[in-house]
Amino acid sequence: MSTHLYLLRHGQTEWSESGRHTGRTDIELTPEGEQQARRAGATLARLRGTDQAPALVLTSPRQRATRTAALAGLEVSGTTEDLAEWDYGDYEGITTPQIRERVPGWTVWTHPMPNGETHAEVQERARKVLGDVRRILPGGDVVLVGHGHFSRVLIAAWLGLAPDQGVHFGLDPAGTCQLGDERGDPQVRRLNVPAWEV
Numbered sequence: 001m002s003t004h005l006y007l008l009r010h011g012q013t014e015w016s017e018s019g020r021h022t023g024r025t026d027i028e029l030t031p032e033g034e035q036q037a038r039r040a041g042a043t044l045a046r047l048r049g050t051d052q053a054p055a056l057v058l059t060s061p062r063q064r065a066t067r068t069a070a071l072a073g074l075e076v077s078g079t080t081e082d083l084a085e086w087d088y089g090d091y092e093g094i095t096t097p098q099i100r101e102r103v104p105g106w107t108v109w110t111h112p113m114p115n116g117e118t119h120a121e122v123q124e125r126a127r128k129v130l131g132d133v134r135r136i137l138p139g140g141d142v143v144l145v146g147h148g149h150f151s152r153v154l155i156a157a158w159l160g161l162a163p164d165q166g167v168h169f170g171l172d173p174a175g176t177c178q179l180g181d182e183r184g185d186p187q188v189r190r191l192n193v194p195a196w197e198v
Helices: 016-019 031-048 063-073 094-100 119-139 148-158 161-169
Strands: 004-008 056-060 142-146 176-182 185-193
Touching: 004 031, 004 063, 016 161, 016 185, 031 056, 031 185, 056 119, 056 148, 063 142, 094 119, 119 142, 119 148, 119 161, 142 148, 148 161, 148 176
Parallel strands: 004 142, 056 142
Antiparallel strands: 004 176, 176 185
8 A cells, every 4th residue: 555745734823814924933823723723634534544543743843833733633753843934034924025025026936035044955954854754654654744835845855846846836724735656756646635624
């Protein structure tokens, strides 16, 4: 039986709802985000299609991720800063339109983050996580609970793409992705599956 890597983005927060970049800030889920997290657990169970526990469940240490994992009914193996969101530096807590008032055309995918992480640094974290995941996957599914931009870089890294290619993979709050392979070639099996109503 083939095993898969599942990525679960945390549920809605006040900042994700308003479009504010949320990296280091440890913000809690909204009540809607908590409901999304519960429904995401059902989504993940349906996608996995087995009662066997995942071989590994890791989360970002931010409470929006750990709380999402708990509400989704996951038994967390551990937390790691390697799954933390992109460090936005000076752009922490502000929106893209606000940044573009100073830097026309700015996006996280095309421009630097002053006093934050570079694209290469985020990619290196993603590659490190995937190195660990690939060692575990032969023994069972792996679930990573984290954040939007970092998870999109991680999907790109899974496919062997540059970090800026993460722009092509949407991931909404409490969305789930299933990554696998076809005869050794990495693939995205399901992308941004919404938290179903249950």
